[in-house]
Amino acid sequence: xxxxxxxxxxxxxxxxxxxxxxxxxxxxxxxxxxxxxxxxxxxxxxxxxxxxxxxxxxxxxxxxxxxxxxxxxxxxxxxxxxxxxxxxxxxxxxxxxxxxxxxxxxxxxxxxxxxxxxxxxxxxxxxxxxxxxxxxxxxxxxxxxxxxxxxxxxxxxxxxxxxxxxxxxxxxxxxxxxxxxxxxxxxxxxxxxxxxxxxxxxxxxxxxxxxxxxxxxxxxxxxxxxxxxxxxxxxxxxxxxxxxxxx
Amino acid sequence: xxxxxxxxxxxxxxxxxxxxxxxxxxxxxxxxxxxxxxxxxxxxxxxxxxxxxxxxxxxxxxxxxxxxxxxxxxxxxxxxxxxxxxxxxxxxxxxxxxxxxxxxxxxxxxxxxxxxxxxxxxxxxxxxxxxxxxxxxxxxxxxxxxxxxxxxxxxxxxxxxxxxxxxxxxxxxxxxxxxxxxxxxxxxxxxxxxxxxxxxxxxxxxxxxxxxxxxxxxxxxxxxxxxxxxxxxxxxxxxxxxxxxxxxxxxxxxxxxxxxxxxxxxxxxxxxxxxxxxxxxxxxxxxxxxxxxxxxxxxxxxxxxxxxxxxxxxxxxxxxxxxxxxxxxxxxxxxxxxxxxxxxxxxxxxxxxxxxxxxxxxxxxxxxxxxxxxxxxxxxxxxxxxxxxxxxxxxxxxxxxxxxxxxxxxxxxxxxxxxxxxxxxxxxxxxxxxxxxxxxxxxxxxxxxxxxxxxxxxxxxxxxxxxxxxxxxxxxxxxxxxxxxxxxxxxxxxxxxxxxxxxxxxxxxxxxxxxxxxxxxxxxxxxxxxxxxxxxxxxxxxxxxxxxxxxxxxxxxxxxxxxxxxxxxxxxxxxxxxxxxxxxxxxxxxxxxxxxxxxxxxxxxxxxxxxxxxx
Amino acid sequence: xxxxxxxxxxxxxxxxxxxxxxxxxxxxxxxxxxxxxxxxxxxxxxxxxxxxxxxxxxxxxxxxxxxxxxxxxxxxxxxxxxxxxxxxxxxxxxxxxxxxxxxxxxxxxxxxxxx
Numbered sequence: 013x014x015x016x017x018x019x020x021x022x023x024x025x026x027x028x029x030x031x032x033x034x035x036x037x038x039x040x041x042x043x044x045x046x047x048x049x050x051x052x053x054x055x056x057x058x059x060x061x062x063x064x065x066x067x068x069x070x071x072x073x074x075x076x077x078x079x080x081x082x083x084x085x086x087x088x089x090x091x092x093x094x095x096x097x098x099x100x101x102x103x104x105x106x107x108x109x110x111x112x113x114x115x116x117x118x119x120x121x122x123x124x125x126x127x128x129x130x131x132x133x134x135x136x137x138x139x140x141x142x143x144x145x146x147x148x149x150x151x152x153x154x155x156x157x158x159x160x161x162x163x164x165x166x167x168x169x170x171x172x173x174x175x176x177x178x179x180x181x182x183x184x185x186x187x188x189x190x191x192x193x194x195x196x197x198x199x200x201x202x203x204x205x206x207x208x209x210x211x212x213x214x215x216x217x218x219x220x221x222x223x224x225x226x227x228x229x230x231x232x233x234x235x236x237x238x239x240x241x242x243x244x245x246x247x248x249x250x251x252x253x254x255x256x257x258x259x
Numbered sequence: 260x261x262x263x264x265x266x267x268x269x270x271x272x273x274x275x276x277x278x279x280x281x282x283x284x285x286x287x288x289x290x291x292x293x294x295x296x297x298x299x300x301x302x303x304x305x306x307x308x309x310x311x312x313x314x315x316x317x318x319x320x321x322x323x324x325x326x327x328x329x330x331x332x333x334x335x336x337x338x339x340x341x342x343x344x345x346x347x348x349x350x351x352x353x354x355x356x357x358x359x360x361x362x363x364x365x366x367x368x369x370x371x372x373x374x375x376x377x378x379x380x381x382x383x384x385x386x387x388x389x390x391x392x393x394x395x396x397x398x399x400x401x402x403x404x405x406x407x408x409x410x411x412x413x414x415x416x417x418x419x420x421x422x423x424x425x426x427x428x429x430x431x432x433x434x435x436x437x438x439x440x441x442x443x444x445x446x447x448x449x450x451x452x453x454x455x456x457x458x459x460x461x462x463x464x465x466x467x468x469x470x471x472x473x474x475x476x477x478x479x480x481x482x483x484x485x486x487x488x489x490x491x492x493x494x495x496x497x498x499x500x501x502x503x504x505x506x507x508x509x510x511x512x513x514x515x516x517x518x519x520x521x522x523x524x525x526x527x528x529x530x531x532x533x534x535x536x537x538x539x540x541x542x543x544x545x546x547x548x549x550x551x552x553x554x555x556x557x558x559x560x561x562x563x564x565x566x567x568x569x570x571x572x573x574x575x576x577x578x579x580x581x582x583x584x585x586x587x588x589x590x591x592x593x594x595x596x597x598x599x600x601x602x603x604x605x606x607x608x609x610x611x612x613x614x615x616x617x618x619x620x621x622x623x624x625x626x627x628x629x630x631x632x633x634x635x636x637x638x639x640x641x642x643x644x645x646x647x648x649x650x651x652x653x654x655x656x657x658x659x660x661x662x663x664x665x666x667x668x669x670x671x672x673x674x675x676x677x678x679x680x681x682x683x684x685x686x687x688x689x690x691x692x693x694x695x696x697x698x699x700x701x702x703x704x705x706x707x708x709x710x711x712x713x714x715x716x717x718x719x720x721x722x723x724x725x726x727x728x729x730x731x732x733x734x735x736x737x738x739x740x741x742x743x744x745x746x747x748x749x750x751x752x753x754x755x756x757x758x759x760x761x762x763x764x765x766x767x768x769x770x771x772x773x774x775x776x777x778x779x780x781x782x783x784x785x786x787x788x789x790x791x792x793x794x795x796x797x798x799x800x801x802x803x804x805x806x807x808x809x810x811x812x813x814x815x816x817x818x819x820x821x822x823x824x825x826x827x828x829x830x831x832x833x834x835x836x837x838x839x840x841x842x843x844x845x846x847x848x849x850x851x852x853x854x855x856x857x858x859x860x861x862x863x864x865x866x867x868x869x870x871x872x873x874x
Numbered sequence: 875x876x877x878x879x880x881x882x883x884x885x886x887x888x889x890x891x892x893x894x895x896x897x898x899x900x901x902x903x904x905x906x907x908x909x910x911x912x913x914x915x916x917x918x919x920x921x922x923x924x925x926x927x928x929x930x931x932x933x934x935x936x937x938x939x940x941x942x943x944x945x946x947x948x949x950x951x952x953x954x955x956x957x958x959x960x961x962x963x964x965x966x967x968x969x970x971x972x973x974x975x976x977x978x979x980x981x982x983x984x985x986x987x988x989x
Contacts, residue, residue: 050456065932088960102422502987
């Protein structure tokens, strides 16, 4: 189709879809209404399982199956991206990488100062995921991006040293496997897949919410490793993989 | 009375997708250190284990449904916060087909040269986990998540041959169109959630009970269905299909064509029967699927017959057959669903075997172009017989299971749609079967005129640039490639001749169409049994129509091969078809923007159609 | 006025799709897909909102009550974000390979699959 024809076809169709959406929106409960039956049940269920962060309770306890599959999507996508970004037949990976350009001293200093802080915040967000906003995914992303502050300071080589890829490759897979294994442990110990297998503890304390904190840590490990591996594959494409000189 | 399920059986459903996930993790963690035979062995054993779990689950679900509440959140007074896995015979049957096809695909890929440090195997197992979970879950949002797992892994598998320009191009179109479809589904889920505050299929059905068929429900139904129907390759959502299936590695094509598209059909009708059947009037929905099914079948068949690229030919034939699935399931009754399910199962065997044959051809002769391969297979031993036989079976040759499904489905659509729907069945089966027979005769017998010098760049994709998937071309067909082909064909044959198959499929179809029973069983209320209806297997008229379509397939093939010897009047009559065909072909442009525009056309037309019928 | 936030969600979905249709660069196509998806975030979060309600996280100063916004849609949105991020990464990996194999990123100039 020519560009104008495609545009006209889309606009006509999109007008139809927009009409469908608007008539549906008109029938919805008004924005901000107190009609949330699932919320009412979810809050009660979270309190019953001594989980202060109800979102964490929904994510790992009440609808933990969604999260198991979500983490599997992450695993599959990182594996898929790694497979798609492998060096092809006519390419090879350089063992050395070019030294980065000149970086302002102020940028370097900021990077070095922020690195430990970001790591600490990441761990905090993972560990307190069942008590405060956050959790394994949010903290994992923080941890995964933290080490890339080294890259921003211009040191790809330093980054290369602190993140041995095979370790994180395995870490990601083992984090995901731990999640699935916890599901099976639920069958054995609690009689239900993904069932809770730990004491619930006291509401609001660090050791509470049953298995939720363990799930948070497994996801934190997986997400942090996954982000590192994923970014590494893209960085390698840019910095290392080169077309072999045609002989 | 609530059937007391064996507590051990309730643990089978989660194991069916958790086991492949854990093994995939192991393969990713250890893949670079394991020798190739260990990777192959581990993956194949896992697929076999999943098939075993599915068989046990199928036996447990035989007399009803096995319900598993993840996290142990069993409903109290019909309400809960958890996610249910609801295994009914039809859903588990689909999971079993997926596991068996995965087993065949993995055995076939033992000779596959490049597994990228076991990533191929890990992705295949995750794909199996996604398909299994999608058919077992009883929660709409959870369906979406499993759907995305299937999708994300499938995009990577499609583009796996990174050296091949068409492969990465097809994978991107697939990814964009499918993701957009999934997001529309999620919008539909969001609208339903806002209205009802529920996500479980059974809970949604309860919340919507007694609701008049209002505009919100039409929009939600259309949006939720969009994702599933994109996966199902219904026209006009089908454009990605040929691009992706023609370029993916052969074992992956087998799964896409044999079961993945059928799962889109499964999702559509699962959601309809459980959630929407009581609130949207059946005649409008029936009419919708009759029309869209027929259009899909015809477009697929025409495009299939016009191909010279063997894998594209098979991909378009899958689209044609999806149209027939939609016609059969679209009757919305147990008889049509029985026919559709049998047809899906038979099709899975035949079409998968054909895709594997195209893989053998590619790895033996280095091309999948029918014209280019003219007479190249004259010295082959087994395939010159198997491929035309599979072509005839695809057209409905008795006693293959596909033919029985076709016979049952034809009877059901004759009642629901009329004689024209039967005519669509016969003609479309004949055209797709005929295209396969034509290719087989040309490649293996050298029938028809030898090709002239390679044609100049035309508006079609030839199959001469396809990259072989083994290192060096095969001198003879290895047993690991031949056995899956024979097993798949025998399986499709067994479906049609083993006594009791038709009864089992009928019982499964009765459960599937019984939405009220699904809801009651899931939420722990007593469920009335559906009124028993008589199963239909082979009938005299069914056998006659199947023989007719097989004979027509042969006639189409011979007419295409010897078109220069056809009477002049016949050729003159066919002349006006050419510009129409060129027009339809030109629409399949390979441009992702076109595909997205058509996606929205599809959503708008579905909405208008349903609104006219329901409101 | 109560319709406004839902219309924003619908608008994002459609304008993202419009971007894909008009796109001249596949990186832009993938980003537009993310824009379309952000419509689903807005829709879900809007559905869960309740006037005057607090965050669904309790503590010593905020004892458990039902006067909170819906935590279920927040969990769904989180899942949605993970899906978006990972699918975007996969598609960008494919775009890198397309650039290498085809030497162009303009969908109008990709002609390997026709008919």
